[in-house]
Amino acid sequence: MPNKKIMVTRSSMPKFDEYVEMIRPLWDTHWLTNFGSYYKRLEKELKQYLSVPQISLMVNGHMALELAIQAMGFPEGGEVITTPFTFISTTHAIIRNKLVPVFCDIKLSDCTIDENKIEDLITEKTVAVLPVHVYGNICNVRKIQEIADKYNIKVIYDAAHAFAETLDGIGVGNFGDISVFSFHATKIYNTIEGGAVVFKEESFYKKLHDLKNFGIRSESIVAEIGANAKLNEFSAAMGLCNLKSIEKNISARKRLVEYYIQRLEMIKEIKIYRFNKDNIKYSFGYFPILFCSEVNGADIRDKVYEKLKEHNIYSRKYFYPITADAACFKNKYKKTSLENARYAGDRVLALPLYPELEHEVIDEIISVITECVYGV
Numbered sequence: 585m586p587n588k589k590i591m592v593t594r595s596s597m598p599k600f601d602e603y604v605e606m607i608r609p610l611w612d613t614h615w616l617t618n619f620g621s622y623y624k625r626l627e628k629e630l631k632q633y634l635s636v637p638q639i640s641l642m643v644n645g646h647m648a649l650e651l652a653i654q655a656m657g658f659p660e661g662g663e664v665i666t667t668p669f670t671f672i673s674t675t676h677a678i679i680r681n682k683l684v685p686v687f688c689d690i691k692l693s694d695c696t697i698d699e700n701k702i703e704d705l706i707t708e709k710t711v712a713v714l715p716v717h718v719y720g721n722i723c724n725v726r727k728i729q730e731i732a733d734k735y736n737i738k739v740i741y742d743a744a745h746a747f748a749e750t751l752d753g754i755g756v757g758n759f760g761d762i763s764v765f766s767f768h769a770t771k772i773y774n775t776i777e778g779g780a781v782v783f784k785e786e787s788f789y790k791k792l793h794d795l796k797n798f799g800i801r802s803e804s805i806v807a808e809i810g811a812n813a814k815l816n817e818f819s820a821a822m823g824l825c826n827l828k829s830i831e832k833n834i835s836a837r838k839r840l841v842e843y844y845i846q847r848l849e850m851i852k853e854i855k856i857y858r859f860n861k862d863n864i865k866y867s868f869g870y871f872p873i874l875f876c877s878e879v880n881g882a883d884i885r886d887k888v889y890e891k892l893k894e895h896n897i898y899s900r901k902y903f904y905p906i907t908a909d910a911a912c913f914k915n916k917y918k919k920t921s922l923e924n925a926r927y928a929g930d931r932v933l934a935l936p937l938y939p940e941l942e943h944e945v946i947d948e949i950i951s952v953i954t955e956c957v958y959g960v
């Protein structure tokens with residue numbers, strides 16, 4: 585049994601000396617935030633790395649989502665069709681913008697929004713679709729765009745799980761009207777806390793720039809009801825350092841996922857998400873499995889979660905409960921059939937995954953799973 589805690593993830597950090605060298609100049613300039621030189625450099629480097637036309641850095645992924653939605657200028661009470669199988673941030677960002685979430689069920693094949701169920705939920709109040717590339721599984725972006733074009737509604741992607749990914753060689757941030765990334769410490773790429781909005785529409789840059797700085801347009805003009813969502817220089821410096829190792833980080837994750845799959849393959853009672861579509865370059869941010877034993881999959885999932893804890897290994901019920909069932913708005917919004925989302929929420933477990941994870945820990949996880957599934 586490992587004597588140190590194994591968490592579901594472990595934040596990537598550069599070498600201590602590398603980071604210290606990077607932040608040393610800040611003691612000369614005393615310029616710590618408000619669009620500093622590292623902020624500008626990181627915007628430039630990320631724009632290139634993600635192959636997107638425009639990018640606006642933010643203090644975190646959640647504010648990126650909130651301000652991206654605000655920047656679209658939807659009328660109050662507008663409906664946003666979204667997935668309940670996501671981190672609570674996605675749903676909060678809609679509601680905090682005085683919009684109404686309409687929950688659409690997911691596909692069990694990859695846990696993304698079921699594009700075939702979107703059209704039925706569209707009403708004259710619908711203003712946008714807000715899907716999530718769950719676990720780095722890229723949504724059916726082409727079908728979703730077709731629907732959006734047909735009904736003249738916007739598409740905003742929560743791409744918090746899909747940093748660095750491409751579909752048919754195209755950076756994932758290029759789909760829809762806007763995509764949002766999170767650079768939180770728990771994500772594959774971090775700026776400690778941080779995030780970004782990416783988009784095509786050039787005028788959005790200025791708009792988001794103002795919104796993240798209290799809506800201040802010039803010294804004497806406050807043009808919008810903005811927030812404070814600027815990325816500071818220490819975070820930007822962290823981001824510049826971490827960007828150098830991102831590809832190595834992803835390759836290490838890929839190898840670990842392959843090892844997990846090889847060890848789990850024979851357990852029929854488990855659905856494994858394989859991340860093996862030919863036209864997608866994955867970033868392997870998560871390794872979720874689904875306990876799908878007919879009668880008691882949910883119980884087995886909970887048992888594995890608890891048992892792993894006894895081994896000092898911390899997995900995550902990610903996502904449980906689904907956001908539509910969150911205590912703060914349960915039963916408050918339009919009732920839709922969310923059968924698959926609830927099924928996945930009750931049975932999913934994200935297992936530890938980060939570049940330094942040892943094979944011995946994976947072996948230990950597998951033996952706990954085997955024990956719980958077969959009761960041996």
Ligand SMILES: *Cc1c(COP(=O)(O)O)cnc(C)c1O
Nearest residue numbers: 644645646671673744766767768
């Ligand atoms: C992490 C995450 C967010 C929020 O990003 P923060 O940087 O933590 O604010 C939003 N949506 C999803 C799907 C996430 O995983």
